[in-house]
Amino acid sequence: MRYIFYILLGYVLYRFITGFLIPVFRTGKQIKKQFNEMQQRMQDQMQQQPSSAPPPQQQSAKRSPVGEYIDFEEVK
Template structure:
């Protein structure tokens, strides 16, 4: 009787590990890898942005302001 209970217990431990723990670990590792990639891309972009800050920028022309009135039907 003890071997049967032990076998059932080990089966449920195996199912829990394979069905829940391993996928969670894989997903966590994938998310961490993606975050590192995004951080490295951001640091690469910020380095190029900092080099362009020395160039004076002309303010963008926003055009004329046109007043309008709402027309109700």
């Protein structure tokens, strides 16, 4: 009876390890690899883009006002 229990326990552990743990580790490793590749591509694209464009704050400072501001007055 004891041997049957140990054999059954060994079989369940074997199925758990080969059916769950190994695929989880492989998937985690693959996701990590793809994430690192995507991060490397993003860094490469950032380096290839020209940095000669001025920031948006400088563009808004160069604009002249279109008209003068008139306060709103409520009419009764």
